[in-house]
Amino acid sequence: MIDNDVLERVLSAALRTGADFAEIFASDWRGTGVGLDDGRIEQLSTGRNRGAGIRVISGETTGFAHTADLTETGLLAAARVAADAARQGGGGTRVVALTARPSRTVSPIDIDPSTVAKTAKVELLRRVDDAARSTGGAITQVSAGYSDGRTLIVVANSDGLVARDERIRTLLRVSAVANGDTGMQTGFDSVGHTMGFELFDKVQVEDVARTAATRALTKLKARPAPSGSLPVVIKAGSGGVLFHEACGHGLEADLVAKGASVYRGKVGELVASPLVTLVDDGTMTHEWGAIAIDDEGHPSQYNVLIENGVLTDYMWDYLRARKEGRPQSGNGRRQSYKDLPMVRMTNTYVLNGSESPDDIIRDTESGVYVAHLGGGSVNTATGDFVFGMTEAYLIENGEITEPLREGNLIGNGPQVLRDIDRLGNDFAMGNPGTCGKDGQGVPVGDGQPTLRVKALTIGGTAS
Amino acid sequence: MTDRSGELLAIADRVVALAQSGELVEAYVSRSLSTDVRVYEGEVEHFVSAQSEGIGIxxxxxxxxxxxxxxxxxxxxxxxxLAEARDNLGYGEVDEWSGLAEPDGVAVTPQVLWSERLESVPTARKIELAKELERLARAADSRVRVDDSNYSDAFGEAAVATTTGIRVSGRENGCYLSVGTLADDGDETQTGFGFSVGRDVDELDIEKAAREAADRAxxxxxxxxxxxxxxxxxxxPFVTAQFLGIIGGTLNGDSVVKGRSLFANRLGDQVASPLVTLVDDPTNPLAYTATDIDGEGLAARRNVLIDRGTLGMFVQSSYSARRMGVATTGNGTRGGYAGSPGAGCLALQVVPGTRSQAAIVAGIDDGILIQQVQGLHSGVNxxxxxxxxxxxGITIANGTLGAPVREFTIASTLQKMLLDIAEVGGDLEWLPMRATGVSLVIHDVTMSGA
Structure with missing residues (x-):
């Protein structure tokens, strides 16, 4: 995308005001989106965004500017703005010599979606609409989206790093509305992977459609969720967001460094039930949060965050690792070339336990079984977090019984991690997610085996 | 930034001029410039200068x-x-209501949404504002730390031209301060935040943002x-604004025609307490998201969605209006150049009552002041x-604010909650979002805690 000699000259220019560090992150994205709603393909849309963000660090200050102009002139102009923004006085000339990192592939691609006929993408959604509507007569509306994107990335910095990568992601989302005596209910499902159009050889879109439709239909019969504290069993592959919120964000080194995490100063301490081993793994082939390199050019890694309940490490980006004089962990990510990188998760999951999921349910006298979760959020400073249940049932006398309407669950991260008292042997990854932080969204994955939390507060309306 | 809206319109015109016989063409061209300064412990943590432009056809x-x-x-x-859009239409299915907006004779409401002075604010002043905000928040209470203190401004210009005769451009700018605080007591930490918005830096109330952020934590x-x-x-008020955003999302014609609005078939019904008049008013320049034109190039206008509790109308894009057989309301919204227009609210507001929050609290025997909410996106359907x-939030007992409470949920339904509104405060608060804040009293909400 940009030649190394141009990158070198732009980095040298960015250092002209005496900065410690300069970096160019350039990306060229092209994607296709197809939307179906109300029984028809509404439109097919194609887009292109390319540009470069230039980051210049002087002492504690980061200057950042971006441009859609990838010519040397455009890059030099952005470099000047970023350098001025970070100016600390001084100045001088530093020559940057780049050494290419060997490229690596974490998620090999069979079929680049940009080579697939648009009609094939449209056809997927027609199949989705048919399958969802035929799931039940009460399905009154279906919307679905297909999207693919291919991003070329180059990162170069004044430490001499230059790394290039190609990322391809493919996603299908289905949302259904069911109408009954009790009003309208919705059901959602999605499938997304860091892979090409071969995704649809591995996944039948009808299954995704039926899952979404069935969720909506089930909730027509649902009763209001309980209000108050109960044991909660979370189905494998549906509750990774619990860990993402309960502790994932709190283990991001930028929040820890500012004293805005309940997990600050806790490395080496028991912070969770000894059943819990939590990993953040950017190398997990084809998962939604998989990356070969992070957005600072560092190779993605398998990072153990909590081992048998003991906090082993935080997640790191360039800036925070540099301050601490320690290695990065491959967690420096950004939404686009228009954004500064931050510490972000990739695929965050809990390793398998040993129990049969059926035993966990059978041993729960009274509680809630959560089969699908929506999003969540956390206040990392207090550890209080919420997540939404979009498919849930009562557990009565060790059996899953009536469906429940939607609601949020709330808990305190450190407390909930300690309260995990059962862990299944049926690990599964969950739906593709978009994690938001400071206004930026990045693709993430999560997963876990079936597990039980002794007590969580369920925010329903029934007493 | 020099006024380039004429230039943007010329680009849109050139695209529209390339329309072939039998085609409807719309070009939306936008350009924005923004600054984001973040200060931490007296130093500039980052200074971001962002420039973005693009076209959607x-x-x-x-x-x-x-x-x-x-x-x-x-x-x-x-x-x-243009060639891609032309190719892509071959894959869309025929929709008898498809089309573009057409001029509807409604004139743009004159309002001043562009401050020339904001353009000339020196960088050093922006940095100083963020530093001053941090200093004031920390000085407010010895237990307070500051997580991030920010100055942000944004300058946006957009132009729309269509083969149906739309040909307009508009521009807005504005700035705001925001601060996130942490308060410590032993092992415990709590968080707070404060805002102030304006069209010009002189309109920013830095003391108020700092004081509120410190108090909240x-x-x-x-x-x-x-x-x-x-x-x-x-x-x-900040919590109310977040709820209004969700309620506004249920009152648009797109949701109605596609069978997703819980208020479909309720026009003329009492859907809220008679105390509630809900307006979408992008013609009030005090609203941060005030605008001259909507995303399809029609004049933005004041629309009364709920009038003293009665559902009066839905907001419409040209598509939803055509399909419902009603007039458009100038509420085409689009997520920048990459998005297609849908129907949505632009600047929501509940018409305020008269009393201050303190006076309202003084009249409540038993209740909770909800200071922050979490997880609205996952918890509201x-x-x-x-x-x-x-x-x-804070417990209210016998008219007085008492002990703080946290880690609980509040639940109801949107339908019931609107009817249970018992008072609207007089304390309008302008926020950097699509809805305006005001204190609201709501009866009979389920609180789930221990």
Whole structure:
């Protein structure tokens, strides 16, 4: 995308005001989106965004500017703005010599979606609409989206790093509305992977459609969720967001460094039930949060965050690792070339336990079984977090019984991690997610085996 | 930034001029410039200077729509974008209501949305504002730390031209301060935040943003988990604004025609307490998201959605209006050049009452002042109306604010909550979002805690 000699000259220019560090992150994205709603393909849309963000660090200050102009002139102009923004006085000339990192592939691609006929993408959604509507007569509306994107990335910095990568992601989302005596209910499902159009050889879109439709239909019969504290069993592959919120964000080194995490100063301490081993793994082939390199050019890694309940490490980006004089962990990510990188998760999951999921349910006298979760959020400073249940049932006398309407669950991260008292042997990854932080969204994955939390507060309306 | 809206319109005109016989073409061209300064412990943590421009093109032929966009105004790329949109329409299905907005004779409301002075604010002043905000928040209370203190400004210009005769441009700028605070007491930490918005830096109330951020964090210190029960809540203005955003999302024509609005078939019904008049008013320049034109190039206008509790109308894009057989309301919204227009609210507001929050609280025997909510996106279903959200706040007992509470949820349904509104405060608060804050009293909300 940009030649190394141009990158070198732009980095040298960015250092002209005496900065410690300069970096160019350039990306060229092209994607296709197809939307179906109300029984028809509404439109097919194609887009292109390319540009470069230039980051210049002087002492504690980061200057950042971006441009859609990838010519040397455009890059030099952005470099000047970023350098001025970070100016600390001084100045001088530093020559940057780049050494290419060997490229690596974490998620090999069979079929680049940009080579697939648009009609094939449209056809997927027609199949989705048919399958969802035929799931039940009460399905009154279906919307679905297909999207693919291919991003070329180059990162170069004044430490001499230059790394290039190609990322391809493919996603299908289905949302259904069911109408009954009790009003309208919705059901959602999605499938997304860091892979090409071969995704649809591995996944039948009808299954995704039926899952979404069935969720909506089930909730027509649902009763209001309980209000108050109960044991909660979370189905494998549906509750990774619990860990993402309960502790994932709190283990991001930028929040820890500012004293805005309940997990600050806790490395080496028991912070969770000894059943819990939590990993953040950017190398997990084809998962939604998989990356070969992070957005600072560092190779993605398998990072153990909590081992048998003991906090082993935080997640790191360039800036925070540099301050601490320690290695990065491959967690420096950004939404686009228009954004500064931050510490972000990739695929965050809990390793398998040993129990049969059926035993966990059978041993729960009274509680809630959560089969699908929506999003969540956390206040990392207090550890209080919420997540939404979009498919849930009562557990009565060790059996899953009536469906429940939607609601949020709330808990305190450190407390909930300690309260995990059962862990299944049926690990599964969950739906593709978009994690938001400071206004930026990045693709993430999560997963876990079936597990039980002794007590969580369920925010329903029934007493 | 020099006024380039004429230039943007010229680009849109050139695209529209390339329309072929039988085609409807719309070109939306935008450009924005923004600054974001973040200060931490007296130093600039980052200074971001962001510039963005792009074009989105819609082509409609025989009822089929195709769209394409690019984040550049490079003429060669624009030609590609038009060709792509034309190609893409072949894959859309025929929609008898498809089309573009048409001039409807409504004049743009004159309002001043561009401050020349904001353009000339020196960088050093922006940095100093963020530093001053941090200093004031920390000075407000010895237990307070500052997580991030920010100055942000944004300058946006957009132009729309269509083969149906729309040909307009508009521009807005504005700035705001925001601060996130942490208050410590032993092992415990609580958080707070403060804002101030304006069209010019002189309109920013830095003392208020700092004081509120410090108060919000410190008054939650010692918070405990409350018992589950039904309770009267007072929503702080910032919380109300977040709820209004969700309610506004249920009152648009797109949701109605596609069978997703819980208020479909309720026009003329009493859907809210008679105390509630809900307006969408992008013609009030005090609203941060005030605008001259909507995303389809029609004049933005004041629309009364709920009038003293009665549902009066839905907001419409040209598509939803055509399909419902009503007049458009100038509420085409689009997510920048990459998005296609839908129907949405632009600047929501509940018409305020008269009393201050303090006076309202003084009249409540037993309740909770909800200071922050968490997880609205995961806990509210705008189709079924079920809502449940994490919250933190202050107990109200016999008219006095008392002990802080946290780690609980409040739940109801949107339908019931609107009817249960018992008072609207007089304390309008302008926020950097699409809805305006005001204190709201709501009866009979389920609180889930211990």
């Amino acid at each position: 819609r082509v409609i032929r025989d009822g089929r729509t195709g769209t394409s966009y690019a984040g550049t105004l490079d003429p060669a790329v624009i030609a590609d974008v 410190t008054r939650l210190l010692g918070a405990t988990k409350p018992a589950s029960r039904r309770v009267t809540v007072v929503l702080d 705008p189709v079924s109306g079920d809502f449940s959200t994490g919250a933190a």
